[in-house]
Amino acid sequence: MNAKSAPQGAAIMTAANPVETMNAHEQQLLTGQGGMSASASIPDDVMASIKANTALLERLGATSVPFMVAKHQRTGAVITQSGALGVEALANFLGMGQ
Structure with missing residues (x-):
């Protein structure tokens, strides 16, 4: 995490629509804008x-x-994955694919 991570995470967690807020944040990251701006003031329970x-x-x-x-x-095995997967790759990863 960097200095922006906790405030950005807190803003996403407490947003009225966290999915929409996360999508907007990711879009800003992808376009090189550094993500959303967020208040450094984080409630204790959120932190x-x-x-x-x-x-x-x-x-x-x-x-x-x-x-x-x-x-x-x-297989019933516990599996881990770093990074996003497309729908087909996710299904295969989870053992649900063809």
Whole structure:
């Protein structure tokens, strides 16, 4: 995480529409704008959630976000994936593909 990460995460978590807010944030990142601007003032309960999620990702060995932890549908194995996957690749990763 960098100095912008916690405020941006808090803004996304507390937004009226977190999905829409995250999509707008990602679009700004993709266009080189550095993501959304957000207040550095974070409520204590939101900051506690951010710290707990960050600690969990660190314990799991995550090196990037998104980071997925799932149970493979066919084998029952716990599987992890760093980075996004398209629909077909995600289905295969989860053991749901052809």
